[in-house]
Amino acid sequence: MTVTARAVKEIEGLTDKIQSLAKRRGFVFASSEIYGGAGSTWDFGPLGVELKNNIKRSWWRAMVQVRGDIVGLDGAILMHPKVWEASGHVENFVDPLVECRSCRHRFRIDDLPKGDALMEAWRANTLDVSGTACPNCGERKLADPRKFNLMFKTFVGPVEDTASVAWLRPETAQAVYVNFDNVQQAVRRRLPFGIAQIGKAFRNEITPGNFIFRSREFEQMEMQYFCRPNDAPRLFEEWKEERMRWHRSLGVPAERLRFREHAEDERAHYAARAVDIEFEFPFGWKELEGIHDRTDFDLRRHAEFSGKKLEYFDDLTQERFVPYIVETAVGADRTTYEVLCAAYDEEPDKDGIRTVLRLHPSLAPYKVAVLPLSKNERLSPLAREVHASLRAGFMTVYDETQAIGRRYRRQDEIGTPLCVTVDFDSLEDRAVTIRERDSMAQVRVPIAELVDRVQERLAEV
Ligand SMILES: [Zn+2]
Known part of the structure; x- marks a missing residue:
């Protein structure tokens, strides 16, 4: 399909708008910006860290909390250099x-x-x-x-020689493989079971780019699912669907997500099968997540290089074997970009254009903004009191500068689902107005019921 010049312009415009909003409103800053930046590395600002934390929480909840067959791990970034020989990264990466x-x-x-x-x-x-x-x-x-x-090389200790070489990990998965036995001993899971991990990884990309889509330092959310060899093909299919459901649960429209199966010659050296979940970014369809059938490659290699057995013993059948692994690997930064792109919207209104981030309430950095109708010494005490009642239960923000219309727009632009307005009637009737971001509908609510009503409205989506 050819893209017309006008469409290209619109796409570039959209990418620029999202990046400019991300900077202006404190989602993402270029790292070391006052020194001219540090080569495709990024800092997440006050709003960005909330959004990314919410995404990581959602992933952990879906992969660990609600399942019962997956446990967590937080491995060190620096590992024994032999790990990367066993993994194939020294030779093949x-x-x-x-x-x-x-x-x-x-x-x-x-x-x-x-x-x-x-x-x-x-x-x-x-x-x-x-x-x-x-x-x-x-x-x-x-x-x-x-x-x-593509691995970043560094040295452990004061002498920079080959014996002291260490690598910044290019993926988090290896910490899971080398801990297979430790986790088994500690938590005694029967197959199939998984180990999930969120952490930083580093790749010395020669051509990083597309904002936070490809950077040299990034955060991964990876899960390794250990299973019987015969079960791997079926579990691969199940995880494909499961992971697609998760992306949709973030409020990303189904028509902007698709699978792409890797051909044999583009698969990584460890994978028997690989499928990507792709998202339609303004700059095209790009990979978000990989689901891989890694066979028994990883455990076998680490057993070979370490001399330690990495096997599973089934006490019912008395079988001993090396489990297969189905891996799901997604970038937290990429998902943050996905969510920003999917949520970005503009619509005409009486003042021109209203920019709205239609973020799922569970991902929005702030759930509620408390806005006194105007900056006024009679309204402030009650507005502060309302704010205090909401803070313990929700991420909130308080804003009393500028006209109320502009403050609504500011909250729309950062995706705050609800605004609570305290006006002069509130002083008499002890009630406030809840204004909803997407519909802009307003409803009057007694202050005594506010926490419950906010809770209900956030849960509705
Ligand atoms: Zn040249």
Whole structure:
């Protein structure tokens, strides 16, 4: 399908608008911005940390709390260097990189013109870039490609030698595999069971980009589901559906989500099957989450490299075997971007355009804003009292500057589902107005019932 120039402009406009809102309202800042930024790393501001925490809570609730067959883990970022040999990352987690001898720019091969064909040639060891022009300067002076490992290297202790090398983990999953036996001993689960983990991971991407979609430091929410080999195909299908349901539960429309199965030649070295859940971002369909049948690759490799048995013993059948693993892996930052894009909306109103983040109430940074009708010494005490009554139960914000209409718009823009307005009648009737973000409908509620009524309204969606 060709995209018209006008559509492209609209898409660029939408991406810009979402990123500008994210910065202006305190969701996401460029890291070290006063120094000019730090290469595609991002800081989550006051609103962003609430949104991302809510997403992580929702994931943990769905994967651990309500299931009973999955337990949690929080592994260290630094691990024994042999972990990454066993996992295959030292050998296989590489991108081919070429440097232009004329302008010194570096490129990933798949970012060059006809990149797919060049990648194929690279895999087949027949790559020749001598005829390819540098995308930057146009000279045909690209050097032969060299392998570039995407893991960040560091050193443990004061001496920087090969014996002290450590890697910042490029995925959280390995901490689960190396702890398989510890967790088994500690909690005694029967197969199938899972171990879930949320944590930071690092990849030295040569071409990061698209805002928080691809960055060098990011947060993963990964779950490893251990099972009998025969059950893996069925569980793979079940987890596909289960994970899709979760994305929809965040309020993301079904038509902006889809599955994409990986072809054999694009699967990672450990996966027998891999499917992505993709979301339609303003800049196109992109991967959010991967569901992988990792077979017994990981446990076998760690058993081989560590010399420790990583097996499951079934005391009913007296069988001993290496379990298979079905993995679900999703980015917390990517999901945050997904949710922002899905929630962003504009609609015409009497003052021009109303911008609304139609966030699911469970994800909204603030659930309720308390707004005195105007900044007034008679209204403030009651408004503060109302605010205090809500704070213990909900994330709230208090705002009394500027006209009430502008304050409603500010709350719409950050996705606050409910505004509570305290006006001069409130002083007489001990009642306040609840205004709903999406419909803008207003209802009068006695202050004595406010907490219950807010609770009800937030639960309705
Ligand atoms: Zn060049």
